[in-house]
Amino acid sequence: MFLAEPQQTPYDFNFQIMGFRVRVSPFFWLMAIVLGWSWASAMAQVYSRDRVSPAALKVMDDPSNPMYQRVAANLKLVDSNPGQGMLLLIWVAAVFVSILVHELGHSLAMRRYGIHSYMILYHFGGLAVPDSAGSFMGMSRRSDPYQQIYISAAGPGLQLALAGAVILLAKVAGYKVAGYALPVEIPHLSELLHLDAGRPIASLPLLALAQFTLLPSIFWAILNLLPVYPLDGGQIARELLTMYSPRDGMKNSLMLSIAVGGGVAVYGLANDQMMLGMMFGMLAFSSFQILQAISGRGGGYGPW
Ligand SMILES: [Zn+2]
Structure with a gap:
């Protein structure tokens, strides 16, 4: 991790x-x-x-x-x-x-x-x-x-x-x-x-x-x-979205993380910024894994 x-x-x-x-x-x-x-x-x-x-x-x-x-x-x-x-x-x-x-x-x-x-x-x-x-x-x-x-x-x-x-x-x-x-x-x-x-x-x-x-x-x-896990912006997004919706905030922030992380990854790969592309691709993927893990447990909070 x-x-x-x-x-x-x-x-x-x-x-x-x-x-x-x-x-x-x-x-x-x-x-x-x-x-x-x-x-x-x-x-x-x-x-x-x-x-x-x-x-x-x-x-x-x-x-x-x-x-x-x-x-x-x-x-x-x-x-x-x-x-x-x-x-x-x-x-x-x-x-x-x-x-x-x-x-x-x-x-x-x-x-x-x-x-x-x-x-x-x-x-x-x-x-x-x-x-x-x-x-x-x-x-x-x-x-x-x-x-x-x-x-x-x-x-x-x-x-x-x-x-x-x-x-x-x-x-x-x-x-x-x-x-x-x-x-x-x-x-x-x-x-x-x-x-x-x-x-x-x-x-x-x-x-x-x-x-x-x-x-x-x-x-x-x-x-x-950027609102991507586990970057600072991802933590801020989670807090804000959880304040807004205690039930779905975590899930929403993970979906935001996948969308933004995936977007930056595509941008990086399309603009010859391999390091940026790979880093955010990995971050988007790990957000996806966390989302799957918490969805499997009925939307409960993750271990973090
Ligand atoms: Zn920091």
């Missing part, structure tokens, strides 16, 4: 943050490298010396050329290119911080309700596991729905706050964030927040750090808010 705690290994990285124990499975690093490989290599190539055209160098001879500023900024990025290995390292560090902040959101929310927890980072991202109540699901069943929704939303919420903090920091430092530094172009957001104003980031490690923090933070938070 997805929420089963991964086994401890001698290669686990253990530490404490804000009073919470954190265990990082070696497969977390492996998955981060696999996911970041193409980003790092694409960035290393785009800003390589070989890609600088003679035409671009000619622009540098004439400061009155309207393209001058842009080419100059790009050349600074080329000059500061630390290479694919270093860019990959920046990616792994950024993903680590991003996922850790996500789990920290859950753990801090649980602490607010007197539930102590610890965090695990593993190949599917992260988990914040309550110490006392045995299983996460077991706890969620007994607690009050608003409390559960708050705990589930706090992870993606804090992660989006991290993305917001990176954008704010860049703005305060006078950099423009729109375009290359922002992984998704949200209509009107750039104008609204003046993201396009300011000078371009002229150091590739810094640009990579901003981009590689924003990209996983925004995508991971949004993916996790």
Whole structure:
């Protein structure tokens, strides 16, 4: 099962943050490298010396050329290119911080309700596991729905706050964030927040750090808010639908999970996003299995 705690290994990285124990499975690093490989290599190539055209160098001879500023900024990025290995390292560090902040959101929310927890980072991202109540699901069943929704939303919420903090920091430092530094172009957001104003980031490690923090933070938070089990959005959907209909809420949330998970799977496979497609295909299938299991028992609640 997805929420089963991964086994401890001698290669686990253990530490404490804000009073919470954190265990990082070696497969977390492996998955981060696999996911970041193409980003790092694409960035290393785009800003390589070989890609600088003679035409671009000619622009540098004439400061009155309207393209001058842009080419100059790009050349600074080329000059500061630390290479694919270093860019990959920046990616792994950024993903680590991003996922850790996500789990920290859950753990801090649980602490607010007197539930102590610890965090695990593993190949599917992260988990914040309550110490006392045995299983996460077991706890969620007994607690009050608003409390559960708050705990589930706090992870993606804090992660989006991290993305917001990176954008704010860049703005305060006078950099423009729109375009290359922002992984998704949200209509009107750039104008609204003046993201396009300011000078371009002229150091590739810094640009990579901003981009590689924003990209996983925004995508991971949004993916996790989809109403699919056992993601945070799936937990929120279950609580909301159960409040609306105590009898059928669980069943309805599972059907929603199958529909949305299946939809994302098809979208992923149709758009060459194999990882996304496979992950959500598996989630939709496991929701289907749970639905069958509870339907067989006359719509009673599952063990979670
Ligand atoms: Zn979460």
